[in-house]
Amino acid sequence: MASLLVLPIVTPLGTAVxxxxxxxxxxxxxxxxxxxxAALLAWAVALLLSVSRDGIQATAIGxxxxxxxxxxxxxxxxxxxxxxxAIVGAxxxxxxxxxxxxxxxxxxxxxxxxxxxxxxxGAFLTGDLxxxxxxxxxxxxxxxVLMGLGGERGQxxxxxxxxxxNLLSSALFLAAVGVLYGTVxxxxxxxxxxxxxxxxxxxxxxxxxxxxxxxxxxxxxxMFPVFAWLPASYHTPPAAVAAVFAGLLTKVGVYALxxxxxxxxxxxxxxxxxxxxxxxxxxxxxxxxxxxAQGEFRRVLSFHIISQIGYMLMGLGLYTRLALAGTVFYLxxxxxxxxxxxxxSGIVHRLKGTLDLASLxxxxxxxxxxxxxxxxxxxxxxxxxxxxGFWAKLLLVQAGLEAESYSIVVVALVVSLLTLYSMTKLWTxxxxxxxxxxxxxxxxxxxxxxxxxxxxxxxxxxxxLGLGVEPVLALSLRAAEQLLNPAEYIRVVLxxxx
Amino acid sequence: MFSLILSTTAxxxxxxxxxxxxxxxxxxxxxxxxxxxxxxxxxxAFAIAxxxxxxxxxxxxxxxxxxxxxxxxxxxxxxSGFGGVAAGQPFLTGQWAEVMVPxxxxxxxxxxxxxxxxxxxxxxxxxxxxxxxxxx
Numbered sequence: 001m002a003s004l005l006v007l008p009i010v011t012p013l014g015t016a017v018x019x020x021x022x023x024x025x026x027x028x029x030x031x032x033x034x035x036x037x038a039a040l041l042a043w044a045v046a047l048l049l050s051v052s053r054d055g056i057q058a059t060a061i062g063x064x065x066x067x068x069x070x071x072x073x074x075x076x077x078x079x080x081x082x083x084x085x086a087i088v089g090a091x092x093x094x095x096x097x098x099x100x101x102x103x104x105x106x107x108x109x110x111x112x113x114x115x116x117x118x119x120x121x122g123a124f125l126t127g128d129l130x131x132x133x134x135x136x137x138x139x140x141x142x143x144x145v146l147m148g149l150g151g152e153r154g155q156x157x158x159x160x161x162x163x164x165x166n167l168l169s170s171a172l173f174l175a176a177v178g179v180l181y182g183t184v185x186x187x188x189x190x191x192x193x194x195x196x197x198x199x200x201x202x203x204x205x206x207x208x209x210x211x212x213x214x215x216x217x218x219x220x221x222x223m224f225p226v227f228a229w230l231p232a233s234y235h236t237p238p239a240a241v242a243a244v245f246a247g248l249l250t251k252v253g254v255y256a257l258x259x260x261x262x263x264x265x266x267x268x269x270x271x272x273x274x275x276x277x278x279x280x281x282x283x284x285x286x287x288x289x290x291x292x293a294q295g296e297f298r299r300v301l302s303f304h305i306i307s308q309i310g311y312m313l314m315g316l317g318l319y320t321r322l323a324l325a326g327t328v329f330y331l332x333x334x335x336x337x338x339x340x341x342x343x344x345s346g347i348v349h350r351l352k353g354t355l356d357l358a359s360l361x362x363x364x365x366x367x368x369x370x371x372x373x374x375x376x377x378x379x380x381x382x383x384x385x386x387x388x389g390f391w392a393k394l395l396l397v398q399a400g401l402e403a404e405s406y407s408i409v410v411v412a413l414v415v416s417l418l419t420l421y422s423m424t425k426l427w428t429x430x431x432x433x434x435x436x437x438x439x440x441x442x443x444x445x446x447x448x449x450x451x452x453x454x455x456x457x458x459x460x461x462x463x464x465l466g467l468g469v470e471p472v473l474a475l476s477l478r479a480a481e482q483l484l485n486p487a488e489y490i491r492v493v494l495x496x497x498x
Numbered sequence: 499m500f501s502l503i504l505s506t507t508a509x510x511x512x513x514x515x516x517x518x519x520x521x522x523x524x525x526x527x528x529x530x531x532x533x534x535x536x537x538x539x540x541x542x543a544f545a546i547a548x549x550x551x552x553x554x555x556x557x558x559x560x561x562x563x564x565x566x567x568x569x570x571x572x573x574x575x576x577x578s579g580f581g582g583v584a585a586g587q588p589f590l591t592g593q594w595a596e597v598m599v600p601x602x603x604x605x606x607x608x609x610x611x612x613x614x615x616x617x618x619x620x621x622x623x624x625x626x627x628x629x630x631x632x633x634x
Binding site: 003006010013014016017020021023059060061062063 | 576582591
């Protein structure tokens with residue numbers, strides 16, 4: 001059903017418009033935001049089921065046929081990513097209602113949050129490279145506002161770095177799109193895949209465009225060596241905003257890399273994918289070492305995003321069926337776990353008024369449930385069985401061994417150990433050791449429930465994903481199969497055209 | 499600072515500018531123009547009014563809150579996309595009425611979309627303009 005493809009984009013946009021109408025009514029805005037997020041989740045799951053049952057789907061917006069018009073395409077990877085975005089959206093919408101202050105709400109927090117979700121879903125669903133640029137802009141502009149909204153000193157400092165580097169990345173992306181259009185005269189991704197097979201296209205030019213896109217998406221994904229903007233900014237906005245950024249934004253960059261380097265640029269895998277593999281190792285190591293040097297809760301988590309991005313790119317770099325399945329599974333696991341950890345950090349901040357590890361402590365005694373809910377995603381991130389992170393890493397390691405890339409496997413395993421060290425540090429410092437200052441901000445029972453509900457739901461999902469790994473694993477393998485054999489994708493988009 | 503010359507001129511220019519903005523909006527389907535420029539020109543009309551007689555007068559002349567215009571515009575643009583869905587075609591497919599309307603010409607969902615863009619651009623520009631000029 002074609003309209004299912006449009007709904008994950010239209011629903012958050014409609015929610016944003018409705019919230020705009022209710023500008024002055026906080027309660028009504030909150031209700032609309034929750035309903036919108038729930039509807040998005042419902043459509044996303046319906047889309048995933050439908051794609052999983054009937055295969056890849058496409059719709060030509062405005063009935064302008066591909067490659068001339070804009071096509072929306074959902075293969076398994078897109079559908080899974082949209083579902084994950086909807087899960088994060090729903091969890092953070094609930095958390096936002098409980099935590100975002102009235103001032104931020106009065107400046108349009110809820111509408112902008114949903115525009116951000118629309119941008120993310122649009123980026124996952126589009127089948128056109130220039131349209132992908134447009135969705136990137138939609139989500140970036142709204143993320144700029146969310147990052148700066150509230151105007152606290154630290155926030156503005158973080159926003160400046162965030163905005164500058166992301167605009168640079170957008171400029172590179174646009175330049176690459178321009179050169180590509182000048183070379184082959186099309187920007188429809190499926191059509192590009194066909195057009196670049198033409199032997200008349202200069203392969204050096206293709207390689208240059210591919211590398212330009214690698215840098216552009218690499219900045220957005222926080223890949224080595226262009227990740228500096230991430231730890232400089234992610235600890236500044238409110239926890240709800242940081243959580244949705246941590247969960248989704250860099251992953252849009254990873255998604256774009258996966259899409260472009262499985263569908264379009266697959267001629268020179270020795271150079272491009274080899275380079276990605278090397279960069280993935282460096283990304284893992286630099287992220288985890290950066291985290292070890294940090295003494296603030298959210299900064300540690302921010303550096304771990306970077307090292308985790310390395311794992312996802314490792315799968316892309318290895319470029320086998322098992323490795324790509326590993327990437328897809330890792331994305332699934334990471335989005336849920338990382339969002340959850342940032343939400344927990346928000347609760348800790350709410351209770352103790354600080355996230356400086358030296359002045360935290362004792363939360364295990366006063367809030368055992370919170371401690372448990374931290375432990376589930378933290379151990380999953382480090383890759384302890386039977387949680388979801390273990391299976392994600394197992395897949396990648398197995399794929400690495402199969403491809404006989406032993407050095408990257410060693411790097412991945414060592415980084416995994418260091419991740420465990422980092423998570424243990426967070427555990428001992430924030431939860432286990434005696435508190436230097438026992439005072440805690442009072443929380444009403446209702447407020448406490450509002451904070452814990454999304455965290456508990458995501459933790460449950462992590463456990464379920466770990467214990468019942470089979471269906472998601474099967475789905476990831478099928479998604480990887482579609483990525484490795486893009487013929488079906490191209491056929492669905494371009495129809496009968498050769 | 500109040501200037502009689504500016505204020506009198508503004509009163510003459512404003513309706514002309516608004517008519518021109520609607521003209522641009524209408525011809526935009528096949529010729530240069532469209533909702534975006536139309537909206538900007540309309541915003542210019544109110545900007546002149548706010549310069550000549552103050553923001554309060556310009557707000558009164560606009561009647562509705564510019565933020566409301568923004569919401570209505572976005573809602574129209576979004577709703578126009580469902581015309582295609584209702585007819586069993588992809589989202590945003592243009593649906594045209596058979597009858598010709600005098601002066602305006604053919605009416606269809608792309609026009610609704612453009613009117614939505616017009617209102618959204620007008621609303622956004624004036625929200626920013628009014629907020630900035632009220633600050634000092």
